[in-house]
Amino acid sequence: MMKRILATSVAAMALVSAAAAQDSMELQFQSSDNSGTAAFEIQQEWAARVGEMSEGRITVEMLPVGSIVEYNETLDAVGAGILDGHITDSSYFTGKDAAFALIGNPVGAYSSPEELRGFFNDGGGTELYNEILEPYGVHFIGPAAQPAEAIPSTIPIDSVADLQGVKMRAPEGMVQSVFAAAGAAPVNLPQSEVFTSLDKGVISAADATTLATNHSMGLHDVALHPIWPGFHSLPLNEVSINAATWDSMSEEDQQMLTESVAWYAETLAERIGQRDEEVAEELRATEGVTIHTWSEEAKREFRQIAQEQWAPFAERSENAQRVYEALTTYLTDQGLL
Numbered sequence: 001m002m003k004r005i006l007a008t009s010v011a012a013m014a015l016v017s018a019a020a021a022q023d024s025m026e027l028q029f030q031s032s033d034n035s036g037t038a039a040f041e042i043q044q045e046w047a048a049r050v051g052e053m054s055e056g057r058i059t060v061e062m063l064p065v066g067s068i069v070e071y072n073e074t075l076d077a078v079g080a081g082i083l084d085g086h087i088t089d090s091s092y093f094t095g096k097d098a099a100f101a102l103i104g105n106p107v108g109a110y111s112s113p114e115e116l117r118g119f120f121n122d123g124g125g126t127e128l129y130n131e132i133l134e135p136y137g138v139h140f141i142g143p144a145a146q147p148a149e150a151i152p153s154t155i156p157i158d159s160v161a162d163l164q165g166v167k168m169r170a171p172e173g174m175v176q177s178v179f180a181a182a183g184a185a186p187v188n189l190p191q192s193e194v195f196t197s198l199d200k201g202v203i204s205a206a207d208a209t210t211l212a213t214n215h216s217m218g219l220h221d222v223a224l225h226p227i228w229p230g231f232h233s234l235p236l237n238e239v240s241i242n243a244a245t246w247d248s249m250s251e252e253d254q255q256m257l258t259e260s261v262a263w264y265a266e267t268l269a270e271r272i273g274q275r276d277e278e279v280a281e282e283l284r285a286t287e288g289v290t291i292h293t294w295s296e297e298a299k300r301e302f303r304q305i306a307q308e309q310w311a312p313f314a315e316r317s318e319n320a321q322r323v324y325e326a327l328t329t330y331l332t333d334q335g336l337l
Contacts, residue, residue: 023057024056024057024058024059025057025058025059025245025249026059026061027058027059027060027061027084027085027241027245028060028061028063028068028083028084028085029043029047029060029061029062029063029083029084029085029086029087030063030064030065030067030068030069030074030077030083030085030086030087030088031043031062031063031064031065031086031087031088032065032071032074032086032087032088032089032092032191033064033065033087033191033209033213034064034065034191034192034217035064036216037209037213037216037217038212038213038216038271038272038275039146039209039210039213039237039268039272040062040064042264042267042268042271042272043062043087043264044062045267046060046062046260046261046263046264046267047059047060047061047062049260049263049264050256050257050260053256053259053260054253054256057253058253058257060085062087065190065191065192066190066192068082068083069082069083070190071088071092071190071191071192072092072093072095072172074086074088074092075092075093075096075136075138076136078136078137078138078240078241078242079136079137079138079242079243080137081242081244081245083242084241084242084245085141085239085240085241085242085245086238086239086240087144087237087238087239088237088238089104089105089171089235089236089237089238090103090104090105090129090235090236090238091104091105091171091172091173091174091175091235091236092104092171092172092173094172094173094174095172096136097132097317097319097320098173098313098314098316098317098319098320099132099317099319099320099322099323100132100173101173101174101177101313101320102174102310102313102314102320102323102324102327103125103128103129103132103236103323103327104173104174104235104236104238105171105173105174105175105233105234105235105236106174106310106327107174107175107178107232107233107306107309108178108232108302108303108304108305108306108307109234109307109327109331109336109337110145110148110234110336111148111231111234111336112147112148112234112269113144113145113146113147113234113265113268113269114269115234115334115336116143116145116234116236117143117144117145117265118330118334119326119327119330119331120142120143120236121143122330123326123327123329123330123333124326124330125143125326125327125330126140126142126143128322128323128326129238132319132322132323133240133243134243137242137243137244138240138241138242138243139240139241139242139243139246139247140238140239140240141239141240141241141246141257141258141261142239142258142261142262142265143236143237143238143239143265144236144237144238144239144261144264144265144268144269145234145235145236145237145265145268145269146209146210146213146234146237146268146269146272146273147210147229147230147234147269147272147273147276148210148229148230148231148232148233148234149207149208149209149210149230149232149233149234149235150208150209150210150211150214150226150227150228150229150230150276151168151205151206151207151208151226151227151228151230151232152194152198152205152206152208152214152219152220152223152226153168153204153205153206153223153225153226153227153292154198154201154204154205154222154223154224154225155204155205155225156225156290156292157205157225157227157292158292158294158298159294159295159298159301160182160183160298160301160302160305161183163179163182163183163184164183164184165183165184165185166183166184166185166204166205167184167185167187167202167203167204167205168184168185168186168187168203168204168205168206168207169186169187169188169189169194169197169203169205169206169207169208170184170186170187170188170206170207171188171207172188174309174310174313175207175233176188177309177312177313178232178305178306178309179207181305181306181308181309182302182305184205187202187203189203189206191208191209191217194206194208194217194219195217195218195219195222198219198222198223199222205223205227206219206223207232207233210230210272210276211226211228211229211230211276211279211280211283212272212275212276212278212279213272214226215279215282215283220283220286220289224288224289224290225289225290225292226283226289226291226292227291227292227293227294228276228280228291228292228293229276229293231294231299231302231303232302232303232306237265237268239261239264241257307337310324310327310328311324
């Protein structure tokens, strides 16, 4: 009798262990940011927070750019299950569909991370983006964004006129089109090559990322004429996961991940914004470095050029047209366009 009880207990424990094993998940996410940057450090904190919120059932290994695949290959890698998820600039995938340019970085649209998140949270952007991502086997968990990007530059640039002929790094898609329309000569480079390219004179300026992150990458050691505060580019920093993995999760875990991404978005915007101010103060006290702040007139001129690029992108695909209509409707309703 005792043997039967022991056997039953062992079998029950095995079932419990098996169930626990099925509920646990070990996920690999790849970032488009370099290791050691302020943004990547916050992403690592997010990964740790997911572990805490799930009481250790879900663990996320956060990998820097290029760890498994190139920065512009993560969409396919997540859909194929090579990666479980990514945190990236959606416009890197413009080559697949122009919709990624309009939803990822509609240059000249937003002036703050809160405005960007408003489109996704209140303007139907999240639902629309998930419809676009569905054929790729990827699920969009939620939006994040850093403050508007600065421009590290080795030469003084104070207006649209100063951009004429300037070789500058600009990601493929909307950003490249806008800078080309403004008279610059865009060069397609991964962020990991920006420092070397500025240092060797391959480019004179770069659409890279925020002032704080540029500084953490050492860009201001070679680019002594940064343009800040940013005004041109405030890209979506999407957090997405393999769709099959998402569908296998309980509603509670899906909600937990959604809440964790909301925490990441708020933390990213607040902390990078504070760090931008600290870096600006440091740079002002650094001999040889000059921060260039564009006038309101110069910013309006650039944004007008940028917004004129939206409609041509919308004509490139049905999805791009859907994004264009949703975005312009939301911005108009909010008095932002």
